[in-house]
Amino acid sequence: MPPEFMAIALFLCLCLALLVGYPVAFTLGGLSLLFAGLGVVLGNFDPSFFGALPSRLFGTMNNQTLLAVPLFVFMGVMLEKSRIAESLLESMSRLFGGLRGGLAFSVCLVGALLAASTGIVGATVVTLGLLALPTMLRRGYDPAVATGTLAATGTLGQIIPPSIILVLLGDVLSSAYQQAQLRQGIFSPQTVTVSDLFIGSLLPGLLLVGLYLLYLIGVALLRPHKLPAIPAEERGELKLLSLLGSLLPPLLLIMAVLGSILGGIATATEAAAVGALGATLLALIKGQLNLTRLREVVESTTQISAMVFMILIGASIFSLVFRGFGGEELIHQAFNSLPGGVVTATILVMLVIFLLGFILDFIEITFVVVPIVGPVLLMMGLDPIWLGVMIALNLQTSFLTPPFGFALFYLRGVTPVTVxxxxxxxxxxxxIAIQILMLIIAAVWPGLITWLPGVL
Incomplete structure (x- = not known):
């Protein structure tokens, strides 16, 4: 059997096993080792490929970039526990509640602030759903518009930095960029960093929030019965000190984290450490920090981080075996033979990532698919920052798409059965239409992504 067939069979069996529900990390490593053993028996896999495995695993555990993952997770979980979202939403509701759609505007803005503070999609969707959905339904909001707003706003953490997906993509694309350069005979120290992706995603993320708000304004103007205003006597009095007290803590934290990156003062990993410390201090100031809560935050951070790194170890084994079977060369040849060249190849990859987003989590797609297609697309001339942000936008879209959108599952768990x-x-x-529009805009005007990193 030709080794290329083994590479295709490995990828298809992996997708099937993940679809059935087997644990991701152990499926990646175990299935790859099984195919490698079969390849050795059949004589179409060179076992010397495994000589690179120890250095790969050690490099993963010793990777300074990936150290940002547990730090950003800690920051997000700590903020979730410190009830900052609750006070933010209450203040914003009093500020905008007198307008038609005011509650929806508040949810969108609070979701953007939480995305820039936490970067964890599941936590944001569940938190906003628990806090805002009962009030929106009680005030007569259309259930479809209310749940759609909450689900979409909760996924902003995918694209607005500091985003966990951008941290992971930064590490994977950095490796892919170096591979592409080596295969082209280029020996350059230049690479793509997590900070580059954070800066590149800033303008698309803000534009996406603006498009969300424009849609909600349109609904409020054209179908006001779906987004009624809150009567003044029910809103309560808005006090300036209360508003500032709710807004300043997350804004200061965002400025400390993103400001240090934009100003070139700190790397993404160093900024993550600042964010983790800042979130802890905010929880302490608000009186929400005690030993029990700290233990909950540490345990949750450990569980999420361990899952990410186990998947990364399994993905390292998978990519090594896939390369050993000649899978990368097969994809390279297939992409180069496509009519339309890099444009067709990019559209095809984006479509595959979108479809895989129905059944796989963004972590699996980042560690399994991107290392395979990334070097090939970068060799075809794509900008690594543009490619990373486009993948993040694409994965965010798949979070919303029925019937398998993860954001919908998160929200369904906290939505009343009456909806x-x-x-x-x-x-x-x-x-979803707005997300696709955003992808088209970023594809037609790539400077929207690449301009700010080039300036800074």
Missing amino acids: PTSAMYRGVMPF
Whole structure:
């Protein structure tokens, strides 16, 4: 059997096993080792490839970039426990509640602030759903618009930095960029960093929030019954000190984390450490920090970080075996033979990532698919920063798409049974259209992504 067939069979069996529900990390490593053993028996896999495995695993555990993952997770979980979202939403609701759609505007803005503070999609969707959805339904908001707004806003943590997906993509694309350069005979120290992706995603993320708000304004103007205003007597009095007290803590934290990166003062990993310390201090100031809560935050951070690194170890084994079977060369030849060249190849990869986002988590796609297609696309001339941000936008879209969108699963868990799932599906459709529009805008005007990193 030709080794290329083994590479294709390995990828298909992996997708099937993950679809059935086997644990991701152990499926990646175990299935790859099984195919490698079969390849040795059949004589189409060179076992000397495994000589590179120890250095790969050690490099993963010793990677300073990936140290940002547990630090950003710690920051996000700590902020979730410190009830900053609750006070933010209450203040914003009093500020905008007198307008038609005011609650929806508040949710969108608070979601953007939480995305820039935590970067964890599941936590943001669940938190906003628990805090805002009962109030929105009680005030007469259309269930479809309310749930669609909450699901879409909760996924902003995918694209607005500091985003966990951008940290992981930064590490994977850095390796892919170096591979592409070596295969082209280029020996340059230049690479792509997590900070580059953070800066590149800033303008698309802000534009996406603006498009969300424009859609909600349009609904409020054209169909006001779906987004009614809150009467003045029910809103309560808005006090300036209360508003500043809610807004300043997350804004200061965002400035400390993103400001240090934009100003070139700190790397993404160093900024993550600043964010973790800042979130802890905010929780302490608000009186939300005690030993019990600290233990919960540390345990949750450890669980999430361990899952990420186990998947990364399994993905390292998978990519090594896939390369040993000649899978990368097969993809390179296939992409070069496509009509339309790099444009067709990019569209095809984006479509595959979008479809895989229905059944796989963004971590699996980042560690399995991107290392395979990344070097090939970068050799074809794509900008690594543009490619990374486009993949992040694409994965964010798949979070919303029925019937397997992860954001919909998160929100369904905190949505009353009186709201049918079909209403949630209807609600996210306009936001999916906005996401696709954002992808088209970024594809037509790549400077939207690459301009700011070039300036800074």
